Amino acid sequence: MNVTVPLKERAYDVVIREGVLRDLARLVGAPRGTRVAVVGDRRLAEKLTKFAAAFEAYGNPSMTIAVAANERLKSLRSIEPLYGKLLRGGLDRRSTIVGVGGGTIGDAIGFVAATYLRGVRFISVPTTLLADVDSSIGGKTGLNHDLGKNLIGVVAQPDLVVIDPSILHGLDRRDRISGLGEIVKSALIADARMYKALLTSWRDVVALREPVTSRVIARCVAIKARVVAADERERTGIREQLNFGHTVAHALENVAGYGTLRHGEAVIVGMRAALALSAARGHMRESDAGPIEEFLASLPVPDGWQRFSARKIAAAAQRDKKRSAKGIRFVLLSNIGRTLSDDGVPQKTFLSVLRRTGFSA
Numbered sequence: 001m002n003v004t005v006p007l008k009e010r011a012y013d014v015v016i017r018e019g020v021l022r023d024l025a026r027l028v029g030a031p032r033g034t035r036v037a038v039v040g041d042r043r044l045a046e047k048l049t050k051f052a053a054a055f056e057a058y059g060n061p062s063m064t065i066a067v068a069a070n071e072r073l074k075s076l077r078s079i080e081p082l083y084g085k086l087l088r089g090g091l092d093r094r095s096t097i098v099g100v101g102g103g104t105i106g107d108a109i110g111f112v113a114a115t116y117l118r119g120v121r122f123i124s125v126p127t128t129l130l131a132d133v134d135s136s137i138g139g140k141t142g143l144n145h146d147l148g149k150n151l152i153g154v155v156a157q158p159d160l161v162v163i164d165p166s167i168l169h170g171l172d173r174r175d176r177i178s179g180l181g182e183i184v185k186s187a188l189i190a191d192a193r194m195y196k197a198l199l200t201s202w203r204d205v206v207a208l209r210e211p212v213t214s215r216v217i218a219r220c221v222a223i224k225a226r227v228v229a230a231d232e233r234e235r236t237g238i239r240e241q242l243n244f245g246h247t248v249a250h251a252l253e254n255v256a257g258y259g260t261l262r263h264g265e266a267v268i269v270g271m272r273a274a275l276a277l278s279a280a281r282g283h284m285r286e287s288d289a290g291p292i293e294e295f296l297a298s299l300p301v302p303d304g305w306q307r308f309s310a311r312k313i314a315a316a317a318q319r320d321k322k323r324s325a326k327g328i329r330f331v332l333l334s335n336i337g338r339t340l341s342d343d344g345v346p347q348k349t350f351l352s353v354l355r356r357t358g359f360s361a
Contacts, residue, residue: 001218005137005225007157007232014137014161014221016214021047021125021164025054028123028160030096032059037091039082039109040100042066044127048100051125060096063089069101071258073108074144076152082112096121096159102128102175103135103263107150111141114156124158128171129179129205130264132163133186133220138228138242144258148319149250155233163221165214174262176206177300181245181264184299185271186220188292189241190227192336194219199295241339244331245271248354251316255308265301272296273357278332280353281342288335310354310361314347 001016015027030036036055040048045066052062065085067073091097097120099109106124113122126136139157142150168176180202187195194216198205204212224242231238249270253261261269275293278284317328328350329343355361 001214003218003221003225005157006229010157012157012159012161014163014225016163016165016218016221018164018166018210018214020162021051021167024051024098024125024162025058025060027162028055028096028098030055030058030060030121031094034060035089035091035095036060036062036098037065037086037089037095038062038098038100039065039067039112040098040105040125041069041102041127043069044100051098051100061090067105067108069104071104071144073104074142074150074258076143079108079112079143082109083116086112086116091116091120093117093120096123098123098125100125100127101131102126103131106131106135107140107142107153110139110156110158111143111153114141114154119156122156122158124161126161126163127167129168129176129208129217130182130262132165132168132217133179134182134224134242136161136163137221137224138239139232148316149253149258157232163217165208165210165217168208168213173206173300174265174302176208177268178262178264180205180299181262181267181271183216183220184296185242185244185267186223188271188333188336189244189331189339190223190337191219195336202299237341240329240341241331244333244339245274247317247328247330248273248313248357251313252305252308254316254319255312256305261302261305266305268296268299268301269305269357273353274330274332276353276356277330277342277345277350278334280349281332281345283332283334283340283342289333292336306358306360308359310351310359313354313359314350317350 003014048064055062097113124136142153145151249266279289
């Protein structure tokens, strides 16, 4: 199952197939003699070595760089040494960087590829369900700052994305649930039919049963590809629909400490708050929002986030990069598949909704 992200001269393919990583070097097609750096999660060190050997066999001098793929990687301080390694490895403007890992690899190594020698070819090999369905598509890179998540970054599209669902079986349950959070988000903003199917099939997705998993991945990729093509740099407002649930999610991650909750787990909580806000602002009927809230609340997100106060979450949300001159800009729902933006939410209403969602007083 291949999906094309249709960005004219920057269009690229997303290849989705079990076992496809055996053909990675051939698919990448780096010109013979050009260098390749395989940079990825150190927990996948054996795979990184195999990929580098495959590139060598295709005539591409290769190096591997294994990193700790956690939120601490996503800082200017953490990535600075990588530039030195690439320079000492002899990578020039014709070289290729292959990023192997989850969303933190895409965010951080995608940023490195976009800024190394003012930009070199980047191939994304996502290895988590979350990255498969969301962060590997669209070209957003992001580093964190003490004041917020993903406040530093550029939009730089990859040249190719290669998704092999068979690699996901090494994920723990929480990482799978994290991916499910973004899958549900995609359904809620764009596909009522998929949302209805997920009500009964979400456990199959978490269990990585085929062909359900590959089909869901492909559908989410297609949804994001369409949105990105319509508003690559988030200038028209179309792309911001992908942020449904993310304003509170990012605030929660910031307050709790990055890595305490998986990103998709925080998104599930954030979507619950966004639904409550959709109803409180009169955009969505309570009778429509209620069943969706019940479904989201049934998903297994670890307890503990409830101890954070609504005021702390609201204060963190004030620093969100998507705020407007009027205040925090929320992506809300009027119905499944229909989003809208609202930047006129009174602080009192926001605090009330946060408490209603489960945050402490």
